[in-house]
Amino acid sequence: MKNFKRFILLVCCFAIFGFQESTIDEENPKPEQIKELLNEAEVSINTMNFDKAQEQLDLSLKLSKRINAKSYIALTSTILSRMYHVRHEYDKGITQLDRAMSIQREINDDAGLNYSYVLYSKILTSKKEFDRALNYLVLAEKYYTQQDNREQLGIIALNRAVIYFADNNTKPRALTELRNAEIYLSDSDNQYEKTRLNYFMARAFQYDGNYERAEQSAKKSLEISKAAGYTGMVMYSYNLLSEIAQERGNYASALELLQQGNKIRETIFDVNKEALATEANARLGNSALKSTVDQLTAQQAENERTLKVNKLTTILSVALITILSLLTLSLYKNNNLRARANELLQKKNSELILAKENAEKASLAKAQFLTTITHELRTPLYAVTGLTHLLLEESPTESQKEHLNSLKFSGEYLLSLINNILDLNKLEANKVEIVKTNFDLEKRISDVLIALKNSADDRNTKLHFSYDKDIPAKLIGDPLKVSQILINLIGNSIKFTEDGDIWIAVNKTRQDGKFVSLLFEIKDNGEGIGKEKQKAIFENFTQGSTQINRKFGGTGLGLSIVKNLLSLLNSEIELESDLGKGSTFTFELQFEAETLETKPAEPVSPSKDIVLTNDIMKDKNILIVEDNKINQMITRKILEKNKVICDVADNGTIAIEKVQNNEFDLILMDIHMPGISGIEATIEIRKFNPDIPIIALTAVTLDDNLDEFYMNGFNDIIPKPYKTEEFFHKINKYLAARETTV
Known part of the structure; x- marks a missing residue:
């Protein structure tokens, strides 16, 4: 009777759920329906139902685009990156996050942007890029502190503890962050983060040798995971409990718990178990148990053999001995075949791993080569285009003008070739975004x-x-x-x-x-x-x-x-x-x-009501930070033709001293210089002058690092060689904005 009632209840729930889904008008969807769909996708990810999550995210993206809801378009990409993170497809996750953050910055969606920062930190932690991961947590923490969002502050503390726990030098600091997370999450309904909190609390107690507290926290993690259906966390909790039991000398219990965890693992993943164990160890630090599995198995086998001997002394007969002998021979042959097959599979697996590593190294070498050669080509090309521009403005003869125009064309052709190679590289790496x-x-x-x-x-x-x-x-x-x-x-x-x-x-x-x-x-x-x-x-x-x-x-x-x-x-x-x-x-x-409903709002800038002309630059003090003498001379002459008062610093250290002792309206900062870099110099300047506009004037390829430039205090970036129109436009924009705020 109880089973029948449960069945009726489930049927009703599914009927209600199905009715709710069917009421979504895909031609005129409502924002709250999209939000509910995204919440359901997160539940599907937590329960490792990736196919359902993908369907929900695809529908969410379709509906968001239908009503041009950019915040939900970005949030869909963020949640999709979370699914890729759970599946250990970190590069795909980063690509989706880059898309989301680009939209969130465009529409000033601070809440969505800082949610993306937290997830970006988790992916970087999985990739063992701990310093960058901590930087993104710092950015998010500032925002959530202002909002007094205790749940998100608890998640940030938990993620910081995971980073600290990954390094033996910082492990003692992990428990302090976990205590903070426990306080912040005490009133939260976020069961997924609570099960993670208890899991890592157990890890911290285990590290300190407090096995009783470790077992209590691990059991709490297992209890929450089972109730919520978080299959992956159930598996990890079983493995942790097995580890704790083994360290306490309870080998039989350890083996039983390990078998329960492996049984769940087999139901989720139909791939090479050894590779999965390696991935789980890398993410959760579960490698200590592997070295003792053989010992536990041997102990269990010894117990089973003792029981068999006691039974066989009373019931064994010649016929059974004969049958068992034949079976033993058959098993022996089968084991030999399996051993050879396993040896062959291991060999092939090793070859595949080696091929994968070589391919990754080749891809990294290609990216590094393109970055280096681009910088080396752009620096002299800046001198060619800059000097050509200066000479064309000095009233050359017709013959000289013809030669200079040819030189200008050749420089632009070479720049076009460099850009084509970089465009192709970005397209092949799926790093090109569609901007509507x-x-x-x-x-x-x-x-x-x-x-x-x-x-x-x-x-x-x-x-x-x-x-x-x-x-x-x-x-x-x-x-x-x-x-x-x-x-x-x-x-x-x-x-x-x-x-x-x-x-x-x-x-x-x-x-x-x-x-x-x-x-x-x-x-x-x-x-x-x-x-x-x-x-x-x-x-x-x-x-x-x-x-x-x-x-x-x-x-x-x-x-x-x-x-x-x-x-x-x-x-x-x-x-x-x-x-x-x-x-x-x-x-x-x-x-x-374009219609009235879909026409995007006009972007608002600090200088919206100011007409940007080169007259704004007159008598302005600009500091040029550049170690290349030719580039110093070119940039200075271009600016001085527009009556700018220029000063030059050969390196970052001199730049810091000049800014401390002089008043400047704007700084043009190179990145690669002897001594401290342009980024390091900017960080130091921002400590005592947070308002002065600083523009990176550099030949570095910036596509993958824009966030880090802005995070470190730059207002904008001008890649070399540049078109003079773009150069003057960006300088005039920040000079005009500075005038309106003074």
């Missing part, structure tokens, strides 16, 4: 054609542009990536078309509500591409033939970048071409037509 904004597509394409007109004129090639008038005037999408795709495709057509024509056409194919699909076509009557080469040209460093490479030059990266960018935008490039007759490239993209 409203823009005028027709003007954007016209700007691209104006930029490419000189190249077309040099080839005596005419550009023809056709634009469908039914396309909405304003679209929402990623204009930068659209421009990058068109520059590469049209530039490719110009390169292979001489004394010919290129037609660029954009037509609307369909419109579903506010979503518009557009077909882009770039057609030329140039060299054309043979059928056998049409697929290969979209691969890296590939061109139609060696003869084409010698005749037209180039690296073969443009079309590869186009293919990767379109893939990122959920589209594909199509090609029709005949050798000697020309080529036609087509692709289709979907945009959102």
